Amino acid sequence: MPIQYPHTIENGLGEILVFHGIEHDPDGDRVVGENWVEPGSGPPMHTHFLQDESFTVVSGKIGYQVLGGPEQFAGPGETAIFKRGVPHRFWNAGDEVLHCRAWVQPADNFVYFLTGIFNAQKKAGKAQPDMFDAAFLLTRYKSEFDMLEIPGFVKKVVFPVVVFIGKLLGKYKHFADAPNPVKA
Secondary structure, three states: OOOOOOEEEEOOOOEEEEEEEEEOOOOOOEEEEEEEEOOOOOOOOEEEOOOEEEEEEEEOOEEEEEOOOOOEEEOOOOEEEEOOOOOEEEEEOOOOOEEEEEEEEOOOOHHHHHHHHHHHHHHHOOOOOOHHHHHHHHHHOOOOEEEOOOOHHHHHHHHHHHHHHHHHOOOOHHHOOOOOOOOO
């Protein structure tokens, strides 16, 4: 079933995202939205292999970093852009809720993937998503996304075994509508 916009997700750990919709562009559809992040919260180091991502701070203070680079900060009216293929992370570096307007281009499977990850975090009740769901999403969409804090051995050997077991146990019915991965 296609995603209906606006589409709101939350991970139960201090992050809420509202995807307002898709803007059509010759360079690829762009998903636009906004996020609210509690102090100290934010995703770990990750990579979007196919998408550029932008955050413009509405209120609060964003901390961000690309792999190997220094921590940087931006306040209201300032923008942080992450180019496709560049590992990065961001977090709320202030004492109040961080609110940003954001876009990701091309949209591809970004909203589906992130919805699955947030749901898996809520299911687990912690930052580390439910093991079966995380293994499914990070194996199926490995051509699009990567989480750098997960060891290569786990991603290449353990996750495929977990996915196989998950399929045997019928754990993936909620992913029946999973779109095909986009190949680079």
